[in-house]
Amino acid sequence: MTRKLNLIYNKLYTRFGTQNWWPADTTFEVIVGAILTQNTNWQNVEKAIVNLKQYRLFSPQRLYRLRKEKLAALIKPTGYYNLKAKRLKEFLNFFFTFYKGSIERMSLVNTEKLRQQLLSVRGIGPETADSILLYALEKPVFVVDAYTRRILSRHHFIKDAATYKEIQNLFMKNLKKSVKLFNEYHALLVRLGKDFCLKNKPRCQICPLR
DNA sequence: GACCAGGCACATC
DNA sequence: GATGTGCATGGT
Numbered sequence: 001m002t003r004k005l006n007l008i009y010n011k012l013y014t015r016f017g018t019q020n021w022w023p024a025d026t027t028f029e030v031i032v033g034a035i036l037t038q039n040t041n042w043q044n045v046e047k048a049i050v051n052l053k054q055y056r057l058f059s060p061q062r063l064y065r066l067r068k069e070k071l072a073a074l075i076k077p078t079g080y081y082n083l084k085a086k087r088l089k090e091f092l093n094f095f096f097t098f099y100k101g102s103i104e105r106m107s108l109v110n111t112e113k114l115r116q117q118l119l120s121v122r123g124i125g126p127e128t129a130d131s132i133l134l135y136a137l138e139k140p141v142f143v144v145d146a147y148t149r150r151i152l153s154r155h156h157f158i159k160d161a162a163t164y165k166e167i168q169n170l171f172m173k174n175l176k177k178s179v180k181l182f183n184e185y186h187a188l189l190v191r192l193g194k195d196f197c198l199k200n201k202p203r204c205q206i207c208p209l210r
Numbered sequence: 211g212a213c214c215a216g217g218c219a220c221a222t223c
Numbered sequence: 224g225a226t227g228t229g230c231a232t233g234g235t
Contacts, residue, residue, distance in 0.1 A: 038217040044233060045216090079215085079232040087218085125218050145216050161225090190216055199214065 002174040004157070008209060009181070012188040015208045019187035022135040027103050028060055030136035034128050035087050036078045047077035060101040064092045087123025094121045103136070111139045126164045134186070138179050142171040143186045147193025154197065155209060 023042070024030045029049065036045045051074040052058045057066055072085035092101075098117070099105040106114065111133060118129035126144070133139040144167045152158045158167055175181060196207050 034216090037215090039215065039230090040217090041215045041233070043215090047233085077232060080217090080230045081232080083218085083230050123218065127217065131216080143216085147216070186216090193216085 001170065005171065005174050009185055009188070011209060012192055013184065016188055016191050019184060019191055021183055021187040022131075027136045029058065031091070031132050032058075032063070032088065034131040034135070035091060035123065036075060036084055038080070038084070038087075038128060040078050040080070044077045044079060048075040051075070051077075060092065060095065063088065064096055064101065083123075090122045091124060107137045111141065114139075115141070126168075130168070134179065134182055140177040140179050140182055142168050142175075142182050144168050144171075145186070145190065147197060148186070148189050150199070151189055151193055151197050151209075154202070154204070 022030045022033065024033055032052075033045055033049065036048055049058070052063070055074070057063060057074070063071065068085050068089050071088060072081045075081050075084055075088075078084055094117070095101055095106070109117070114137075115129055115133060118124050118132060119126065124132075130141045130143045133141040134143055144164050149158070149162070149167060152167065152170075153160055153162075158170065171182070171185070175185075192208065196204050
């Protein structure tokens, strides 16, 4: 499986090149983006981020103080805006309660322990937690998303019923634990998914992996 | 107008 | 443990 996974990576990298993830100006922005992009197009998230920046609200302190209703209105383009305002608030409460709003403090914690803490926040599930760990805090954790599952499933690398952890372990136990590799690999899978592995096209004749 | 997008929590069986 | 549902805007 190690060989297979490396082969896939090489094919994707040769085809698509570096993806330059995560598209964000700051570490904190990665975290906010990770929550806002849940089941949503990234372009919509960008609109919300622009809104927040326009009002100079894009800092941990200011978002922490901002009223939830106001926050919801500003992130409207991301969809599920009431829910996501609540989730951002849940994260910020956690962030200030445990780490005084400091990424540096949070980043000092043991990765597995921090992962469990993030998962205990309402609104942060496995993909969001792992996105924060990998793309914001640069911990060697593989991120699994809908595209990852779909691609692996259609190529019969996993069962349809495979759990998040099973899929994540497939990568983490068979690849070098490298932040750079995990970063690029996940981004490339998303790229492949967007371009070739759409939900309503179960048979793709031009898949670059074939 | 249908379908989909870089999920998650919660209810119910 | 599996399965269903609400959350919602914007692009194709």
